Amino acid sequence: MRFVDFLAQVIRIAIPYLFAAAGGVMAEKAGVVSLALEGFMLSGAFAAVLGSFYSGSPWIGLLCGIVAGLLFGLVHAVASIRYRADQIVVGIAINLLVIGITRFFLRLAFDSSSNSPRVAGFSEPAQGNIFLASLSNPLVWAGLLSVPLLTWVMYRTPFGLRIRAVGEHPEAAETLGIRVPRVRYGAVALSGMLAAMGGVYLALDQHQFTDGMTAGRGFIALAAIIFGRWDPARAGIACLLFAAAETLQIQLQGTQAIPSQFVQMIPYVLTIVALAGVVKRSVPPAALGRSAD
Amino acid sequence: MSRRRFSKVHMHYDVAKNSTLATAVLALGILSSACSPAGENADVGKDVFRVAVLTPGPITDQSWNAGAYAGLLGIRDSLSALTSHIQVKTPAEFEENFEQYGSQGYDLVFGHGFEFQDAAERVGRKFPQTVYITTSGNRVAPNVSPMVFGLEEPAYLAGVMAGALTRSGIISTIGGTELPPVKSLFLAFIAGARSVKPDVRVLGSYVGNWDDASAGKEQALAQIQQGSDFIFQNADAAGLGTFQAAREVRGVYVFGANSNQNAVAPDVIIASVVIDLPQAFLSVAREVKERRFTSRVIRFGASSGVVKLVQNPELAHLLKPPLRLRMDSVQRLMSSGKIVPPRLDFVDTSGPSSK
Numbered sequence: 001m002r003f004v005d006f007l008a009q010v011i012r013i014a015i016p017y018l019f020a021a022a023g024g025v026m027a028e029k030a031g032v033v034s035l036a037l038e039g040f041m042l043s044g045a046f047a048a049v050l051g052s053f054y055s056g057s058p059w060i061g062l063l064c065g066i067v068a069g070l071l072f073g074l075v076h077a078v079a080s081i082r083y084r085a086d087q088i089v090v091g092i093a094i095n096l097l098v099i100g101i102t103r104f105f106l107r108l109a110f111d112s113s114s115n116s117p118r119v120a121g122f123s124e125p126a127q128g129n130i131f132l133a134s135l136s137n138p139l140v141w142a143g144l145l146s147v148p149l150l151t152w153v154m155y156r157t158p159f160g161l162r163i164r165a166v167g168e169h170p171e172a173a174e175t176l177g178i179r180v181p182r183v184r185y186g187a188v189a190l191s192g193m194l195a196a197m198g199g200v201y202l203a204l205d206q207h208q209f210t211d212g213m214t215a216g217r218g219f220i221a222l223a224a225i226i227f228g229r230w231d232p233a234r235a236g237i238a239c240l241l242f243a244a245a246e247t248l249q250i251q252l253q254g255t256q257a258i259p260s261q262f263v264q265m266i267p268y269v270l271t272i273v274a275l276a277g278v279v280k281r282s283v284p285p286a287a288l289g290r291s292a293d
Numbered sequence: 294m295s296r297r298r299f300s301k302v303h304m305h306y307d308v309a310k311n312s313t314l315a316t317a318v319l320a321l322g323i324l325s326s327a328c329s330p331a332g333e334n335a336d337v338g339k340d341v342f343r344v345a346v347l348t349p350g351p352i353t354d355q356s357w358n359a360g361a362y363a364g365l366l367g368i369r370d371s372l373s374a375l376t377s378h379i380q381v382k383t384p385a386e387f388e389e390n391f392e393q394y395g396s397q398g399y400d401l402v403f404g405h406g407f408e409f410q411d412a413a414e415r416v417g418r419k420f421p422q423t424v425y426i427t428t429s430g431n432r433v434a435p436n437v438s439p440m441v442f443g444l445e446e447p448a449y450l451a452g453v454m455a456g457a458l459t460r461s462g463i464i465s466t467i468g469g470t471e472l473p474p475v476k477s478l479f480l481a482f483i484a485g486a487r488s489v490k491p492d493v494r495v496l497g498s499y500v501g502n503w504d505d506a507s508a509g510k511e512q513a514l515a516q517i518q519q520g521s522d523f524i525f526q527n528a529d530a531a532g533l534g535t536f537q538a539a540r541e542v543r544g545v546y547v548f549g550a551n552s553n554q555n556a557v558a559p560d561v562i563i564a565s566v567v568i569d570l571p572q573a574f575l576s577v578a579r580e581v582k583e584r585r586f587t588s589r590v591i592r593f594g595a596s597s598g599v600v601k602l603v604q605n606p607e608l609a610h611l612l613k614p615p616l617r618l619r620m621d622s623v624q625r626l627m628s629s630g631k632i633v634p635p636r637l638d639f640v641d642t643s644g645p646s647s648k
Contacts, residue, residue: 130542
């Protein structure tokens with residue numbers, strides 16, 4: 001096992017987490033609880049496969065995935081900002097809704113309850129070089145770049161400043177003339193699009209959609225956000241750490257030295273240890289979960 | 294505090310008022326994700342042969358449950374039976390529907406999975422005239438019998454193939470979770486490979502679930518990077534990821550499992566270990582209809598034709614004549630019992646239990 005192979009696998013596994021965590025940081029920094037990451041991802045995965053299937057182009061698939069994320073982001077925004085519904089309930093509702101909707105359209109479009117046919121994706125077989133094949137996927141680069149880009153937006157742009165203000169102290173932001181709901185709308189819509197790109201990566205890497213294919217990754221991204229104390233860079237590192245633990249789990253299983261059940265616990269044990277011990281008290285944005293009008 | 298707009302009291306009021314919207318969306322989500330087909334032709338005359346199947350999942354899954362439904366349709370057409378199917382989820386539903394069919398005087402009721410065993414035994418006692426069959430069950434009662442599939446035989450044959458064809462001398466197995474039936478298949482596969490190439494190296498891992506295709510792909514890629522070029526997977530939807538992994542690296546082949554998956558990825562699936570569920574269902578139903586059924590562990594081995602290794606014709610050129618001959622002879626020796634693949638015996642064969 002060469003080190004580069006290990007690294008490539010860590011990155012491949014981390015990409016969906018990175019996209020989702022970037023989206024989650026953005027929404028939560030604006031004060032909106034982001035429990036719907038899983039749903040955004042799944043909607044992106046399905047729309048990407050639909051787009052790629054009917055157009056034959058993974059780029060159209062990517063576009064469709066982003067639009068799906070935008071749509072569900074707006075649903076989240078309208079329900080939790082405009083109608084001030086409980087953000088946790090809205091998040092769970094969107095996750096369930098997307099599971100149902102993707103299943104329904106999977107049946108409708110592809111006449112299957114389990115998976116879609118094969119569609120075009122980015123990664124091309126590189127004749128045995130898995131490492132190079134991973135690097136040829138533009139979404140890998142986009143995922144890696146999403147974190148520095150988000151850091152820049154959050155800490156170097158007026159929009160980022162507004163997002164942080166709205167999430168920490170909406171009253172103060174409002175007295176300064178910031179339109180709180182508008183900033184939150186923007187942040188939640190963007191979070192939907194970013195998280196959906198994580199789903200797009202999963203689906204196009206697999207060249208097909210399978211029912212429930214995000215398999216809880218949105219929640220792992222949420223754990224990474226808390227682990228990273230709502231800071232984009234730290235959350236990104238947390239994503240890489242979780243991915244490294246998963247890679248370790250996969251690689252250790254091959255040796256069969258330790259029973260598989262124990263090896264499979266590694267990522268979860270690491271998460272609990274990290275959250276409970278290593279991280280100092282994790283303080284969320286002050287106005288997280290509070291609606292404003 | 295001069296402004297109360299963001300105060301807690303105010304917020305709670307808003308939450309109460311507006312959570313109805315969220316609840317509505319929630320309800321819609323649940324509704325759209327759960328819909329199950331209902332039973333058919335419930336009430337008919339006494340002299341008709343009646344058969345029902347309970348499946349734990351949708352009959353459109355192109356796999357486990359679809360096979361059971363195809364079996365039911367086969368029984369309807371071949372034995373002119375009246376049939377009924379229902380999809381169930383919870384153990385309470387298992388019992389309720391077993392009872393329902395029993396009280397309606399059904400002759401034969403299939404519970405399609407290991408999980409139906411307990412319910413079948415409990416309900417079976419109340420309806421001695423009805424035969425209850427549990428697919429992949431593990432215990433026998435006077436009118437309850439498990440159907441057990443000797444998939445170890447085709448798995449052994451797959452191992453012979455992998456052992457003969459591997460170039461790297463490294464092969465591997467990927468399972469969903471570490472269950473006895475899954476481990477049992479892997480044991481047989483490895484034994485088959487060792488019978489041809491005693492020094493073959495075997496890697497093995499489990500995805501940890503049955504539906505995460507991406508995780509399945511990463512497991513497969515890790516094995517491929519360690520040199521494996523023949524992967525035996527038994528991981529349902531997670532197994533789809535192993536096909537994708539094999540597609541990305543030249544010279545790596547995968548075995549399909551449970552149903553004929555050869556067409557799913559014809560360029561990398563060299564053969565599939567298949568259970569012919571319709572044939573198994575029909576043969577049991579025929580026994581019951583002709584009143585020669587006796588309660589027992591109903592085993593389907595390679596000689597029954599119910600379990601078999603189906604080769605992918607598109608990759609047939611990989612199998613040279615000496616290997617074909619060898620596989621034919623192994624097949625014959627297994628049918629005659631001269632080769633018995635290793636298996637984990639998780640079925641209770643102590644005979645009808647009286648509890």
